[in-house]
Amino acid sequence: METTPLVHKRKKLRSGYTTGSCAAAAAKAATSMLLEGAIVNQVSLLTPKGVTLHLTIEDISMEKDSIRCAVRKDSGDDPDVTNGILVYAVVRRVQGNQITLDGGIGVGRVTLPGLWQKIGEAAINKVPRLMILQEVASVCEQKGYDGGLDVIIEIPEGIEIARRTFNPRLGIEGGISVLGTTGIVEPMSESALIDSIALEIRVKKANGQEILILTPGNYGADFLKETLHIDINKAVKCSNYVGEALDTAVEVGYKKILMVGHVGKFVKLAAGIMNTHSRQADARMEIFLANAALEGANLETLQAIEKAITTDEMIFILKQAGYLEGVLERITNRIQFYVQHRVGTDIKIGIMVFSVEYGLLGQTEGTEDLI
Template identity: 40%
Template sequence: MAQNDEKKELRYGFTTGSCAAAAAKAATIMLLSGKVKDRVSIVTPKGTVFETEILDIQRAENEVSCAVRKDAGDDPDVTDGILIYARATYRESERVNSVNSVDNINNCDQRACGNEIDGRETEIHGCGSPVCITGGKGVGRVTLPGLDQPVGEAAINHVPREMITKEVTEVSEFFDNKLPLMIEIYAPEGDAIAEKTFNSRLGIVGGISILGTSGVVEPMSEKALVDTIHAELSVKRALGNDKVVVAPGNYGLDFIKSRYNYDLDKAVKCSNFIGDTVQMAGEMGFTSFVLAGHVGKLVKLAAGMLNTHSKYGDHRMEVIAEEAEKAGLPESYVERIKECISTDAAIDVIDEYDDIRNERQDKTNSGKETADEYKSLVDETADSGSDLVSITETGIRRIIMNNIMTRIMDTLQSVNPTGMKLYVIMFSNKAGFLAASDGAEDMIK
């Protein structure tokens, strides 16, 4: 019997990363065993088993390719139904004239396959190691810094790379294979699909990204998500809680756990529906509301966005650049912020200027800076009317983030007619704690 739509449980899907790992596993099994494999299963990082049919199997000497069809479940994902391919070859074998290959399939993404990505140790192997991973037709290439992978490498993020390496290594060990393997991930429809995404704006060109941290796609029906948030709030209120701690996603939850040792069973995840969550909490009678989130999400609130999904806009760099200009950053730095593709990159620009100012102020205080050097520094901020000493002593990043926090609070208060006390904590994965409204940290400890 069909269930009423209001009560229908949404179906989970699986990420492009899970599809790539499953296809790579199947291709490796067929390469090493010489036998056709029409179904495989893997365990995702979330712990969910992903079992899937293997499609479009192509076998040749020392080479096997196959595909897995992406199933996004009930999530409105533009990659739903796309075929994600993996080609497994021995690294000694050289193939030429393959329409799906990058320039040389025997050259893995060397930097991405290194021992470290952005300071993060990985399981991915470099050239000459047992498993090398590269991207082919329809998989994008990174062109700007600040993303998961280095510039020039295939847009296959680190968790999918780890998943692929794990599956291929286990199969290789099972068959006692001693030869290094090359795994090429490609998606023939990726070029066309990528035009429907924000990849080009993020600095990824030529195709889709192979993504996923849990391996599972959680459905994003807006009504269902808001209903779930409402239910969680309702339960916590029914248990007698006057205060609720909310985070948009896992980054926020991880932050409050690591910094404040907060019990995550008491927290609520609100996704992009921050405005709705504030309104619902107020209507339920909560007296205190603490929001902890990544700057990339919360800075959108400063722009007046109450739903922070990218389909409603971005405005992150506009807000940061505007506040940086008000705080006295020279025009050249403000323009650099506007060109940033991530909030971490924008903060790096601010910190770079902060460091220069502090270094020059130290020189001035110690008498090692000439009058001309000091005048040049003062001239940089003359148009803004900023005070050199007060800014350097306080830290210009702190000034900017505190001003952004003020704007965030103004936006949240606009949907808080009940007078519920609002508190906000903002952080970044790279810089850590950035700002908090008055009393916010005391409320969460």
């Protein structure tokens, strides 16, 4: 496989290929072996990205009217839980002239609305499904075969892997999804994470959840559960991608959004920073410093904030000096200003900011109504 490597921290990162590419290549090989009666050890596959893969075929089982074989997933330098697993295709001759596709062991089943597939169907996404069917049809055409074929994709390790993914929350039970829009895994890809966040938001909307609950991560989830007594399965962890999550919420039609976040993340929103990862921007100290100055904090307090390392340290300084309540009210209102600007005025927003050390620090007007 030849791709242009990504560079991360001056290290070239190797791309990989998706479960969808593995499934398509295995199906192609199995169809060839079924129609020719000869072993196929390698196949080439042109991915939607335009990259040609040359993939090794493993664990071949040949019967008279059925072939089963696998391709091993290679995620490159991307930290993917599916790296190294075998993705199988079983191809059988059947009556008629149709080519059918379904999922077998380890491929999840859709149980909730909101996904591309219908309820009850195998979780084989649109692009991989098209790739698989096209590869099988192409082999049939080359070999002059116009009969029927039944194609089953199996991922035996998918049952266990699914327990470590968000699939059950998305309504995918019994295994993992067969994924990939380009056929190639880009290492350290942010787009895959953003897509998964957007998908979870869509599923919750499709299942009738009227209020979207967003929190960056585990601190927020713990606060929701332990302090607000809200089922964390109703919340979406948006990681650092607050802006993208809000954009999806608007796209799918949410009219009410409750945002609950640790002050170390959410304070950045008060400056309009919608990607809260530290490599994008920090500005925590500057935001506290500016708002403390607007509250009339003296020079000694401002200098102490400037030297502080953590937000909890800044909060302690402000609390001791008697400015904390005013500063947090300003910061919370600015968060609401920028969030409201992002989503528009017809969406009701509630924002809660907390600290593990100090508990609830501030919330916007109307938040209690959403809770």
